[in-house]
Amino acid sequence: MTTFQLHPRLQQDSIFIACFELSQLRLINDCSYPWFILVPQRFDVREVFQLDDADRLQLHDESCLLAEKLNAVYKADKMNIAAIGNVVPQLHIHHIVRYKNDKAWPAPVWGKFDAVPYSDDEISQQVELIQKAFPELS
Amino acid sequence: MTTFQLHPRLQQDSIFIACFELSQLRLINDCSYPWFILVPQRFDVREVFQLDDADRLQLHDESCLLAEKLNAVYKADKMNIAAIGNVVPQLHIHHIVRYKNDKAWPAPVWGKFDAVPYSDDEISQQVELIQKAFPELS
Numbered sequence: 001m002t003t004f005q006l007h008p009r010l011q012q013d014s015i016f017i018a019c020f021e022l023s024q025l026r027l028i029n030d031c032s033y034p035w036f037i038l039v040p041q042r043f044d045v046r047e048v049f050q051l052d053d054a055d056r057l058q059l060h061d062e063s064c065l066l067a068e069k070l071n072a073v074y075k076a077d078k079m080n081i082a083a084i085g086n087v088v089p090q091l092h093i094h095h096i097v098r099y100k101n102d103k104a105w106p107a108p109v110w111g112k113f114d115a116v117p118y119s120d121d122e123i124s125q126q127v128e129l130i131q132k133a134f135p136e137l138s
Numbered sequence: 139m140t141t142f143q144l145h146p147r148l149q150q151d152s153i154f155i156a157c158f159e160l161s162q163l164r165l166i167n168d169c170s171y172p173w174f175i176l177v178p179q180r181f182d183v184r185e186v187f188q189l190d191d192a193d194r195l196q197l198h199d200e201s202c203l204l205a206e207k208l209n210a211v212y213k214a215d216k217m218n219i220a221a222i223g224n225v226v227p228q229l230h231i232h233h234i235v236r237y238k239n240d241k242a243w244p245a246p247v248w249g250k251f252d253a254v255p256y257s258d259d260e261i262s263q264q265v266e267l268i269q270k271a272f273p274e275l276s
Contacts, residue, residue: 047217049206060198068187078227079185082220086236086244089216098224106224107249 004041007090013115015123017130018137022058023093025066025137027126030115032104034074034097034126038062045091048083059093066095069133080108142179145228151253153261155268156275160196161231163204163275165264168253170242172212172235172264176200183229186221197231204233207271218246 006024014026014037022042028035040059045051051059067079080096096109104112118126131137144162152164152175160180166173178197183189189197205217218234234247242250256264269275 047205047209048219049202049209056198056202057195060194064187064194067185071185071187078222078224080220080222080224081186082218082222082246084216084218084220084246086216086218086246108220108222108224108246111245 002043004043006039007088007092009088010037010039010090010092015127017127018134020058020062020137022055023062025130025134027118027123027130028094028115029117029123031118031122032113032116033099033102033109034070035109036066036070036095036130037092038066038095039090039092042091046085046089047091048093050091063093063095070095070097073129073133077105082108084110140181142181144177145226147226148175148177148228148230153265155265156272158196158200158275160193161200163268163272165256165261165268166232166253167255167261169256169260170251170254171237171240171247172208173247174204174208174233174268175230176204176233177228177230180229184223184227185229186231188229201231201233208233208235211267211271220246222248 014028017025017027023038023040026037028037040055042055048056067081071079074097076097077100078098080098082094098105152166155163155165161176161178164175166175186194205219209217212235214235215238216236218236220232236243
């Protein structure tokens, strides 16, 4: 099996929004912060530097575009961008909108609080908001 | 004043190793993990997407090169790469070598433990190790 398959833990913790050329854009199911991941659809990649040059640049473009849009749409105080992957090895890049009054500020969000799932309505609202911000993806 | 100046907090918490074309490479003074930062030498930049296209690509190249070298030199179990900046706004990209037996694993390192400073000898060893890994920088 050498084709991309989303890691079951990412499947469980996040909601599909759209596909960029390389990556799936997904919403982490935690209404504490607007929290998104990019998952490059490549088999068996754990680190950005394992991607070939074209994919690396594509991921970089997608990440910058996403961060800039999220920053504008959500009026972020700060964007937090990270490739951690200690628990889920499949490469995924966190893009988290941070506010000075969010509950973990100024700490990073990982491991601070349990996730608070969105309601179905809230998920629809978030997905719609992002799809509207990226009309080229729908 | 519109020229780059290192943020005093980064100055205090880290040790200069070398300059890439765009960024300073610095060692965080915490011997708990091999932990480095890249600081693009640009004035008043907080987010990667605020850099111009050439600088963005240069930073991306420097980050990938650094991560790949650190991964090899330190035989990492996982690299953690992140732009957080909630406390120190000046753009700096963390590159942290993680091991399955390090004291914070699998949690991210921020906010887990107080920094444990290196001895002067240990600092010299780390700096020499990295300068040897990047002979083109010396």
